[in-house]
Amino acid sequence: MKAMKILVFFLCCLPLKPALSRHSRYHAIFSLGDSHSDTGNYPRTEAVAFQVIKSLPYGETFFRNATGRCSDGRLIVDFIAEAFGLPYLPPYLAVAKGPHVRIRKGVNFAVAGASAINSSFFSAQKIALWTNDSLSVQLGWFKNLKSSLCTTEQECDEYFKKSLFLVGEIGENDYNFPALSGQSIKQLRALVPLVVGAITRAVSMLIEEGAVDLMVPGQLPVGCTSMFLTVFQSANESAYDNRTGCLKAYDAFFKYHNNYLKQELQNLREQYPHARIMYADYYGAAMTIYRSPKHYGFYGGTPRACCGGGGPHNFNTTAVCGQTGATACKDPSAFMDWDGIHFTESAYHHIAKGMINGGFTSPPLLS
Numbered sequence: 001m002k003a004m005k006i007l008v009f010f011l012c013c014l015p016l017k018p019a020l021s022r023h024s025r026y027h028a029i030f031s032l033g034d035s036h037s038d039t040g041n042y043p044r045t046e047a048v049a050f051q052v053i054k055s056l057p058y059g060e061t062f063f064r065n066a067t068g069r070c071s072d073g074r075l076i077v078d079f080i081a082e083a084f085g086l087p088y089l090p091p092y093l094a095v096a097k098g099p100h101v102r103i104r105k106g107v108n109f110a111v112a113g114a115s116a117i118n119s120s121f122f123s124a125q126k127i128a129l130w131t132n133d134s135l136s137v138q139l140g141w142f143k144n145l146k147s148s149l150c151t152t153e154q155e156c157d158e159y160f161k162k163s164l165f166l167v168g169e170i171g172e173n174d175y176n177f178p179a180l181s182g183q184s185i186k187q188l189r190a191l192v193p194l195v196v197g198a199i200t201r202a203v204s205m206l207i208e209e210g211a212v213d214l215m216v217p218g219q220l221p222v223g224c225t226s227m228f229l230t231v232f233q234s235a236n237e238s239a240y241d242n243r244t245g246c247l248k249a250y251d252a253f254f255k256y257h258n259n260y261l262k263q264e265l266q267n268l269r270e271q272y273p274h275a276r277i278m279y280a281d282y283y284g285a286a287m288t289i290y291r292s293p294k295h296y297g298f299y300g301g302t303p304r305a306c307c308g309g310g311g312p313h314n315f316n317t318t319a320v321c322g323q324t325g326a327t328a329c330k331d332p333s334a335f336m337d338w339d340g341i342h343f344t345e346s347a348y349h350h351i352a353k354g355m356i357n358g359g360f361t362s363p364p365l366l367s
Contacts, residue, residue, distance in 0.1 A: 025366075026084045026213070028106040028159070029077070031166040032138045032202065034173055035112035035342060036220070037077045040068030040091035042112035042131065049130045050112065052322025057307055061332055061345050070112055072306070072332045073345025076282075077108065077166060079352035084164075092141050106163070107145060109138040116171040116198040117191075127181050135170055135202050146209065160210035167203055169217040169282060171195045171257065176222070176341075180231065185253050192260050200264045207268075207275050215361065216265060217280035218258035220343075221287050223250030226305040226313035227340040233312075244290040245302050251287075258283055280361050285354030289336060289347065296350055299334045306335035306344055315340040 031037050043054050052058065059066040062073035068091065069075055078088050089108035113130025114137075115122065122129055150156035174195045175188050203214055222228055224246035232247060234240070241248050262279050269277050294300045302312065307328040309319025319325030321339035329335060333346040343351070354360035 026164040027162040031108045033110035034114045035070040037110040038112045039108045043068040044093035057328040070342040076352045165211045165214040215278045219254040223247035226315035230315040285351045285360040305337040305340045
């Protein structure tokens with residue numbers, strides 16, 4: 001039950017803005033997903049878990065205050081917005097109850113802890129999630145907002161042709177919460193068709209609503225996170241990857257999800273030939289860094305969280321980042337792992353470079 005409390009490049013060295021100064025392809029960005037892309041919706045919900053993100057050290061690096069982002073600073077979606085010269089996406093729950101400030105430039109519907117499958121599926125199994133604002137709820141928010149973005153079909157078509165839709169990352173919580181509740185990898189594999197089905201239905205719905213360019217990220221290598229390395233630690237050395245120190249079985253599972261997702265996205269491309277459906281390989285971009293952390297300026301050795309309550313991976317279920325007994329490292333930029341499950345701004349920055357300048361988006365984001 002303790003576990004339930006927590007619950008690239010690779011790239012060339014071109015910085016994001018110069019790389020895109022010639023490209024003004026997108027005039028707006030709309031994002032759906034979970035804590036890897038939530039820019040402030042979660043604190044505005046009625047959720048009671050994980051309240052630590054409302055306070056420092058969350059947000060300490062860039063914003064200098066907590067913004068509701070599950071990191072010390074910016075997320076992948078923030079760097080993508082910067083690259084296209086767009087403002088950081090306001091959380092939907094902030095603009096829905098007030099004046100539509102900068103709403104024409106995009107909105108973020110992502111909620112930390114959100115699942116791809118409806119939350120009722122998990123409650124029926126007595127698995128508690130952080131939030132009920134699943135992917136279908138976020139899609140409902142988008143539909144509610146659409147009339148304030150455009151009125152006629154022609155206006156909407158023109159507007160959305162110049163918009164980028166980020167559908168995820170989403171689905172990690174559909175696996176994390178059951179895993180932390182004791183479900184085996186075999187049981188998790190049975191969820192993959194349901195999770196991917198929810199994601200592809202969301203993509204299909206957005207296309208039907210007018211979306212043309214959509215980027216759909218795969219899962220990250222969660223077997224490398226300090227939370228999984230702590231909760232699912234093994235005395236068997238063969239359970240770990242010799243090069244990265246990550247848990248091989250869990251990373252293999254998330255690769256299985258990604259391969260399943262890629263196959264289903266290809267089916268959608270055939271169904272909607274006019275749409276540009278991009279697969280974003282978050283796993284590949286992140287794993288490139290895990291394999292050569294020092295090459296990218298990160299701390300080498302065993303994966304370890306910057307902010308935590310101690311232990312081999314600086315993760316403690318009784319003192320997670322932001323709680324009494326946990327402290328943050330002096331230099332988050334030297335760490336990939338921020339709080340045990342989320343990444344530091346520096347790591348998100350490198351992964352974002354992989355999506356924009358690197359070869360980790362198929363077809364390429366810029367073409």
